[in-house]
Amino acid sequence: MAKEKLVEVKNLKQHFKVGGGRVVKAVDDVSFDIYKGEVFGLVGESGSGKSTTGRSIIRLYDITGGEVKFDGQVISGKIKGDLKRTLTREIQMIFQDPYACLNPRMKVVDIIAEGLDIHKLAKNKQERLEKVYKILEIVGLTPDHANRFPHEFSGGQRQRIGIARALITQPKFIIADEPISALDVSIQAQVVNLMQKLQKEFGLTYLFIAHDLSMVKYISDRVGVMYHGKLVELADADELYAHPLHPYTKSLLSAIPEPDPIYERNRQRIPYTADVHDYSQEGPEWVEIRPGHFIRANKAELVAYEKQLADKK
Amino acid sequence: MALLEVKDLHISFKTNAGEVHAVRGVNFELNKGETLAIVGESGSGKSVATRAIMGILASNGYVKHGEILVEGKDITKFSKTELEDMRGGEIAMIFQDPMTSLNPTMKIGKQIMEGIIKHQKVSKEEAKVKAIELLTLVGITDPELRFEQYPHQFSGGMRQRIVIAIALGCNPKVLIADEPTTALDVTIQAQILELMKDIQKKTGVGVIFITHDLGVVANVADRVAVMYAGRLVEIGTSNEVFYNSQHPYTWGLLASMPSMDAEGELFSIPGTPPNLLFPPKGDAFAPRNQWALQLDFEQQPPMFQVSSTHFAATWLLHPAAPKVQPPAIVVRLRESFSSEGGVLD
Numbered sequence: 033m034a035k036e037k038l039v040e041v042k043n044l045k046q047h048f049k050v051g052g053g054r055v056v057k058a059v060d061d062v063s064f065d066i067y068k069g070e071v072f073g074l075v076g077e078s079g080s081g082k083s084t085t086g087r088s089i090i091r092l093y094d095i096t097g098g099e100v101k102f103d104g105q106v107i108s109g110k111i112k113g114d115l116k117r118t119l120t121r122e123i124q125m126i127f128q129d130p131y132a133c134l135n136p137r138m139k140v141v142d143i144i145a146e147g148l149d150i151h152k153l154a155k156n157k158q159e160r161l162e163k164v165y166k167i168l169e170i171v172g173l174t175p176d177h178a179n180r181f182p183h184e185f186s187g188g189q190r191q192r193i194g195i196a197r198a199l200i201t202q203p204k205f206i207i208a209d210e211p212i213s214a215l216d217v218s219i220q221a222q223v224v225n226l227m228q229k230l231q232k233e234f235g236l237t238y239l240f241i242a243h244d245l246s247m248v249k250y251i252s253d254r255v256g257v258m259y260h261g262k263l264v265e266l267a268d269a270d271e272l273y274a275h276p277l278h279p280y281t282k283s284l285l286s287a288i289p290e291p292d293p294i295y296e297r298n299r300q301r302i303p304y305t306a307d308v309h310d311y312s313q314e315g316p317e318w319v320e321i322r323p324g325h326f327i328r329a330n331k332a333e334l335v336a337y338e339k340q341l342a343d344k345k
Numbered sequence: 346m347a348l349l350e351v352k353d354l355h356i357s358f359k360t361n362a363g364e365v366h367a368v369r370g371v372n373f374e375l376n377k378g379e380t381l382a383i384v385g386e387s388g389s390g391k392s393v394a395t396r397a398i399m400g401i402l403a404s405n406g407y408v409k410h411g412e413i414l415v416e417g418k419d420i421t422k423f424s425k426t427e428l429e430d431m432r433g434g435e436i437a438m439i440f441q442d443p444m445t446s447l448n449p450t451m452k453i454g455k456q457i458m459e460g461i462i463k464h465q466k467v468s469k470e471e472a473k474v475k476a477i478e479l480l481t482l483v484g485i486t487d488p489e490l491r492f493e494q495y496p497h498q499f500s501g502g503m504r505q506r507i508v509i510a511i512a513l514g515c516n517p518k519v520l521i522a523d524e525p526t527t528a529l530d531v532t533i534q535a536q537i538l539e540l541m542k543d544i545q546k547k548t549g550v551g552v553i554f555i556t557h558d559l560g561v562v563a564n565v566a567d568r569v570a571v572m573y574a575g576r577l578v579e580i581g582t583s584n585e586v587f588y589n590s591q592h593p594y595t596w597g598l599l600a601s602m603p604s605m606d607a608e609g610e611l612f613s614i615p616g617t618p619p620n621l622l623f624p625p626k627g628d629a630f631a632p633r634n635q636w637a638l639q640l641d642f643e644q645q646p647p648m649f650q651v652s653s654t655h656f657a658a659t660w661l662l663h664p665a666a667p668k669v670q671p672p673a674i675v676v677r678l679r680e681s682f683s684s685e686g687g688v689l690d
Contacts, residue, residue: 077530077531077532077533078501078530186617187387188617189617216386216387216557217386217557217558217559217598217601217602218386218597218598218601218613218614219386219617220601221601221602221603221611221612221613221614222613222614222615224603224611225610225611225613228610243530243531245531246560246602246603247603249603250603250611283532284531284532286535287531287532287534287535288531288560289531289534289535289538289558289560289561289563289564290560290563291559291560291562291563291587291599291602292563292587292678293563293564293566293583293584293587293588294584294682294685294687295563296560296563296564299564301532301535301539304532
């Protein structure tokens with residue numbers, strides 16, 4: 033079965049002017065596709081551009097260059113009002129900080145129903161309320177939570193409210209920007225399990241942005257690794273973790289702390305600096321080294337990576 | 346004698362709603378050159394307990410009962426000035442967010458010198474020499490040049506190195522690190538952890554490391570204490586707690602972390618921690634515990650001894666308790682440990 037593309041990001045550039053004529057290339061020439069029904073993980077350190085990529089897709093920023101398509105339609109740059117309204121319904125976002133993303137002066141019912149009100153998705157008050165109650169139950173809360181304020185909830189519950197708010201407009205695509213980083217370990221698992229359950233039930237597609245690599249591997253079908261505004265490697269989650277090729281990916285994987293003291297005592301961290309690449313003669317390109325496994329490399333590096341893959345077999 | 350001994354510590358906060366029993370009878374000790382990790386979720390009392398050790402509880406918080414002995418002296422009885430001398434001198438602390446622990450308008454050199462001058466009564470010149478030594482110790486290159494710079498000129502990881510340098514300024518005997526790497530990227534986190542271990546080897550400082558990341562715990566800890574709802578539920582050596590855990594809450598924590606080869610649904614601990622305005626009668630974890638016995642709801646379990654260094658507060662360890670099957674990951678950890686010939690120390 034051919035996989036259908038839901039989101040296509042082509043040569044996305046997001047540059048910020050920071051004064052003094054300087055420009056920060058937060059996202060620089062990044063291309064990838066997200067297929068319908070998959071979880072696409074995006075990892076990288078702070079400042080790598082992973083969040084900016086997510087925010088550019090949902091049009092929180094005006095992009096500097098490139099193109100984003102959603103369901104076959106161009107959604108970046110100047111688009112019609114109709115399409116904008118469709119997009120705000122079909123693409124939703126879940127944020128990192130469950131404390132900051134909910135208006136403290138609004139009741140939960142109104143926070144969640146805001147999407148319904150904007151898009152006039154409820155015919156009357158009764159239907160509006162019913163929809164909110166239903167979604168609260170879906171995310172593991174109860175209808176009597178509807179009339180409370182955000183401060184009455186724990187971090188995990190607030191994140192559930194954030195998820196409920198995102199789901200109420202029946203979106204196709206959800207951008208989750210570090211949705212569990214601010215939560216306790218025991219609550220992280222609850223939220224991740226919920227996100228997976230919802231994905232199956234509603235056929236959602238996720239862009240999951242995070243720096244917790246073990247959680248990203250667990251939840252994602254495919255994973256992209258970003259470094260300094262560029263995508264350096266992209267592959268199926270299992271493939272990437274089993275056969276990392278780019279030295280930055282290797283470095284990142286070697287730094288993950290595992291809950292296993294013996295493993296930790298023997299762990300060798302692989303440091304990475306951009307100096308290991310010699311791009312003076314020939315610059316790197318974005319190449320598919322084997323089906324579905326992309327890497328940023330020049331010809332000389334490609335030869336070396338090919339050899340690594342052959343040696344492993 | 347242990348560097349630090351905490352005996353039957355109870356800490357409460359006065360609030361409009363009533364008394365919050367944040368720490369409810371905690372015992373542990375810290376030895377020279379040792380790292381004790383305290384693990385638990387938000388509200389478990391891990392930060393409150395260590396803030397009491399530093400004498401920096403919020404103004405509505407107070408030590409209700411118990412002792413905190415630093416080299417035999419009970420600091421809960423200290424006057425304000427005695428506490429001030431101890432803080433930064435014998436015990437130093439580093440916090441989660443390096444940007445908020447540094448003064449943005451003061452050169453970092455001066456910030457490192459401040460504590461040295463106050464506690465060691467040395468001249469500015471001597472303090473500067475010491476400060477530059479410290480910057481070198483925490484791995485900052487060009488220390489003379491960096492000495493004159495402001496916090497915003499450093500990256501997050503570098504700032505945390507400076508915070509560590511400040512903490513080490515007065516050769517503390519105890520260093521309390523409250524989630525020192527949580528705000529950092531994995532690669533930077535690994536560097537800071539390596540740095541802390543290296544410094545401990547060189548100085549013999551005893552470290553209390555507070556975190557909720559079990560991967561970090563496995564990396565740094567000699568011993569691990571697990572806290573839940575204001576009490577210690579399990580304490581033991583790192584090997585004992587990871588490879589032979591006994592308390593269902595520890596099981597839950599271990600099982601809810603995705604391992605690199607995890608498949609299927611993640612184990613998750615249902616529900617949320619109790620409200621410590623009204624601490625429960627029995628084991629506070631019982632309502633979230635699928636292995637809870639009737640007794641867990643009624644009576645607080647004592648600390649059962651598993652080995653000379655390993656204790657856990659669960660009725661499951663009572664000789665008359667039924668045998669239960671822990672989650673798969675816990676069984677796997679036990680088996681892989683013994684199959685590799687591991688011996689619990």
